[in-house]
Structure formats: structure tokens, C-alpha cells
Amino acid sequence: MGAPLSEQDRDDVIARLRRQLVDNGTAPEARRRGPAEGGDIPLHPLLRSLVPGGLLARGTIVTAPPRIGGAAAGDGAVTYATLALVAGATAGGAWAGVVGFPNFGIAAASGLGADLSKMLLLDDPGDxxxxxxxxxxxxxxLVLLHTPRRPSAAQLRRMSHRVRPGNRQRGCVLVVTGPWESPHLTLTTHNPRWEGLGDGNGNLTRRRVTISATGRATRGLQRDVDLWLPSADGTISEFRAEQEKKEEQEQQPSGEKPHLRIA
Incomplete structure (x- = not known):
């Protein structure tokens, strides 16, 4: 065994190790730093229950649901759930880069609380x-990426290395709406239900949806949250079953019986 370290040498070693923990983001004070200081990336307040601590660590790869319907997922259409990720990050002080979304909803992102001054958009990077x-x-x-095709193994390795924190890079969070092998976090949406259409007329006003999170970032547990996304005013709000039932009862005229309308 070597000679024991002197008190001064021991303090120097501890200080050096402490600096290394801060640099790689594992020290407690590093995890409390904001994005501008290299800290973790915040989620929207109503999405924070999906991951422990409500933050996404740098180096995390997230797969988010692509949009389906009129605008094909292959065209780079973005979902409200994905917009909420960008909104939460930029509102919390993070910068976001958006790659491959020619149909990115600027107005919708702003309505969800995104800071548009902290977003860089490249809608069509091609090959x-x-x-x-x-x-x-x-x-x-945070980088939001639409992949036009399934990435190769080499492309997966390159991008995973680029987002991982290291001695020469702070790292970032990667959110992908295309196929990706072994992400740290997978977000899915279930049971979407729009409201607003009346008896053959009206406008869509709000959508109730359940968002689920699974993967290593959730410590092996499935976490769910019920939301109005978007709500009637274009923002994101919590779905409360009891409150919604009460409002529905208040809107129903007392003693009025439903009638059949033939058009």
C-alpha cells in the first residue's frame, strides 16, 4: 500500500473529483442548474409526472408519437404531445432545434407556452x-428530429454520441418522431377524444388525451397523465374527471328530455 495522502492532497483529490461530477452532470448542484448552465431539460409542468424529478437528463433519447391522419407522418407532421415537449423546454430557458418538420405548428407551439425566440428551425434538410x-x-x-427513413446502426451510434454529455460537449435531449432503437423514454398517446361538435354543427374546441411514458427514464414503470391537449383556449390543461362531470351537469337544462332530430 502507498503512503496515506496528506490532508492537503486529500482535499485536492476530493475537489478534483467534485469538479468532475459537476462537469458530467451527476453532482446535486449540477442537476439543479438551469439549461443555460448545462443543467437538465425541464418538462412542461403538466408533463413532469411522466418522469422522476420532472426533468430530462442530457443524453436522453425520447421517441414521441408521429402524427397520423390527413398529414402523413412521413411529411414531418408534429403532434400536440411533441409540441408540449418543446414548449416546456423553451419556456424553462432551454434552446431547441427542430429538424425535418415542414409542417411544424408555430402558432400551436406558442399557444402551449413555447418561447419562439429560443427555437431554431430547419424544415427540410434533405439527405x-x-x-x-x-x-x-x-x-x-433539445433537438426535435424527424427521420425520413429508419436510421442505420452507424447513424444511431453517431447521434447517440453527439447527444451524450462529455468532456467537450454539454450534451442535449433528442426527441425523435420516427423509428429509433432502444430509446430511454417512449411517449405514446391513447384515447384521443375531441369535443365541440354539437347536433350536426359546431367547431372542435378541445381534445382529451392520455399520455403514457415507458422506458429506462421512468425506472421501469409506466406513468400516465390525462390532459386537455389542446384545451379550449389552445393551451394545455389538466383533465379532472370530477370537475368535468360537474360542469356537464350544470350545462344540462333541468327537466329537459333529449329529443330526436332528423335531418
Whole structure:
């Protein structure tokens, strides 16, 4: 065994190890830092229950649901759930880069609380999508990426390396709406239900949806949250079953019986 360290040498070693923990983001004070200081990336307040601590650690890869319906997922259409991720991050001080979404909803993102001054958009990178995402990963805190095709193993390794914190890079969170092998967090939406259409007329006003989170980032547990996304005013709000039932009863005229309308 070597000679025991002197008190001064021991303090120097502890200080050096402490600096390393801060640099790689594992020290408690590092996890409390904001995104501008290299801290973790915040979620929207109503999405924080999906992951322990309500934050996404740098290096996390998230797969989010693609949009289906009139705008094909292959066109880079973005969902409200994905917009909520970007809104929560930028509202919390993080910078976001958006790659491959020509139909990205600027107005919808703003309505959900996104800080548009902290967003960089590259709607159509073509075959250079990986290069664009890799460059942005070194400059922003969250990258939202639509992959036009299934990435190869080499592309997966390159992007995973670019988002991981290291000695020369702070790292970032990668949110992907296309196929991706072994993500840390998978978000899915269930039971979407729009409201607002009346008896053959009216406008869609709000959508109730359940968002589920699974994967290593949730510590092996499925976590769910019920939301109005969007709510009637275009924001995101919590779905409360008791409150909704009460409002529904108040809106129903007393003693009025439903009638059949033939059009």
C-alpha cells in the first residue's frame, strides 16, 4: 500500500473529483442548474409526472408519437404531445432545434407556452438530416428530429454520441418522431377524444388525451397523465374527471328530455 495522502492532497483529490461530477452532470448542484448552465431539460409542468424529478437528463433519447391522419407522418407532421415537449423546454430557458418538420405548428407551439425566440428551425434538410441534427446537438439543449427513413446502426451510434454529455460537449435531449432503437423514454398517446361538435354543427374546441411514458427514464414503470391537449383556449390543461362531470351537469337544462332530430 502507498503512503496515506496528506490532508492537503486529500482535499485536492476530493475537489478534483467534485469538479468532475459537476462537469458530467451527476453532482446535486449540477442537476439543479438551469439549461443555460448545462443543467437538465425541464418538462412542461403538466408533463413532469411522466418522469422522476420532472426533468430530462442530457443524453436522453425520447421517441414521441408521429402524427397520423390527413398529414402523413412521413411529411414531418408534429403532434400536440411533441409540441408540449418543446414548449416546456423553451419556456424553462432551454434552446431547441427542430429538424425535418415542414409542417411544424408555430402558432400551436406558442399557444402551449413555447418561447419562439429560443427555437431554431430547419424544415427540410434533405439527405443531410443527420449532419444538421448532429450540428444542432452541439449548440442547443433539445433537438426535435424527424427521420425520413429508419436510421442505420452507424447513424444511431453517431447521434447517440453527439447527444451524450462529455468532456467537450454539454450534451442535449433528442426527441425523435420516427423509428429509433432502444430509446430511454417512449411517449405514446391513447384515447384521443375531441369535443365541440354539437347536433350536426359546431367547431372542435378541445381534445382529451392520455399520455403514457415507458422506458429506462421512468425506472421501469409506466406513468400516465390525462390532459386537455389542446384545451379550449389552445393551451394545455389538466383533465379532472370530477370537475368535468360537474360542469356537464350544470350545462344540462333541468327537466329537459333529449329529443330526436332528423335531418
Amino acid at each position: 443531410r438530416w443527420l449532419d444538421a441534427a448532429a450540428v444542432l446537438a452541439g449548440a442547443v439543449d
